[in-house]
Amino acid sequence: MSNSTKQAFRGPLIIISGPSGSGKSTLVKELLKDKSMPLEGAISVTTRKMRPFEVDGVDYFFWDKMKFQDGVSKGSFLEWAEVYGNYYGTLISEVDARRTRGIGVVLEIDVQGAGQIRKTGAISKSIFVVPPDMNACEARLRSRGTETEETLAKRLASAKQEMEQAAEYDFKVVNDDLEKAVVKIKDLIRPLFIER
Ligand code: 5GP
Numbered sequence: 001m002s003n004s005t006k007q008a009f010r011g012p013l014i015i016i017s018g019p020s021g022s023g024k025s026t027l028v029k030e031l032l033k034d035k036s037m038p039l040e041g042a043i044s045v046t047t048r049k050m051r052p053f054e055v056d057g058v059d060y061f062f063w064d065k066m067k068f069q070d071g072v073s074k075g076s077f078l079e080w081a082e083v084y085g086n087y088y089g090t091l092i093s094e095v096d097a098r099r100t101r102g103i104g105v106v107l108e109i110d111v112q113g114a115g116q117i118r119k120t121g122a123i124s125k126s127i128f129v130v131p132p133d134m135n136a137c138e139a140r141l142r143s144r145g146t147e148t149e150e151t152l153a154k155r156l157a158s159a160k161q162e163m164e165q166a167a168e169y170d171f172k173v174v175n176d177d178l179e180k181a182v183v184k185i186k187d188l189i190r191p192l193f194i195e196r
Contacts, residue, residue: 011038011099012192013122014106015114015169016185018129019159020084021137023175027129028108030182037186037193039104042094045071048086051146061091081112084154088113104192111165118168124192127185128169132176134159 018024032041045061047068056062063071068087071077080089090113095105104124107113117123131137137159141147147155166172171188175181 008100009102011101011103011105012124012189013095013099013117014104014189014192015117015123015126016106016108016129017111017114017126017162017165017169018175019131019137019162020155021141021159022129022131023140023178024108024129026178027175027181027185028106030178031185032106034186037104037190038102039106039189040098041106041108042090044088044090044109045077046086046088048084048088079109079113079116081110081116083110083112084151084158104189111162111168115165115168125171125188126169127188128166128172129181130163130166130172130174132174
């Protein structure tokens with residue numbers, strides 16, 4: 001193919017899901033520190049309350065429900081879902097422009113959102129982060145100190161259902177050792193940047 005007819009490389013879309021407490025946020029943060037691949041994270045929108053130490057526009061865009069619903073009706077979201085009683089969604093504007101520039105985009109989203117994007121055939125690779133066991137999940141959530149007993153129970157109850165969706169993903173990565181899990185994910189993603 002000559003250079004003039006060669007299509008511009010579109011950055012891959014990588015989905016990472018896993019139950020709350022699986023450690024996937026830390027994994028994604030570590031992954032995005034790797035500058036050997038053109039990879040960026042999309043910042044999601046959420047209607048949940050901001051946690052101490054979270055920053056609007058960095059960890060999430062924190063919107064109220066009305067603004068979120070307005071975004072849904074305007075078609076601003078690539079996907080959105082209600083998770084643990086709050087709305088979460090990925091803005092198209094966080095994804096498309098980057099991919100057009102050849103940048104890979106990582107979405108850390110729940111199983112419902114992943115299912116919506118899977119239907120469109122837009123996923124380049126999907127990875128499910130599995131906690132070593134449910135005790136580790138609970139311990140991680142408790143040590144984070146961000147949940148009440150009520151929200152903790154909600155998250156742990158959903159974890160089992162989410163784990164049942166793991167088979168829908170291209171790969172499962174057990175997060176028993178952060179460093180090793182990050183290396184594994186990088187190895188899974190790297191081939192996506194080799195132009196065919
Ligand atoms: P947290 O409240 O702990 O930050 O996130 C709760 C859950 O929402 C996690 O499973 C996370 O992956 C998911 N989540 C975060 N952003 C999005 C999003 O944009 N869309 C969907 N569907 N889920 C999201």
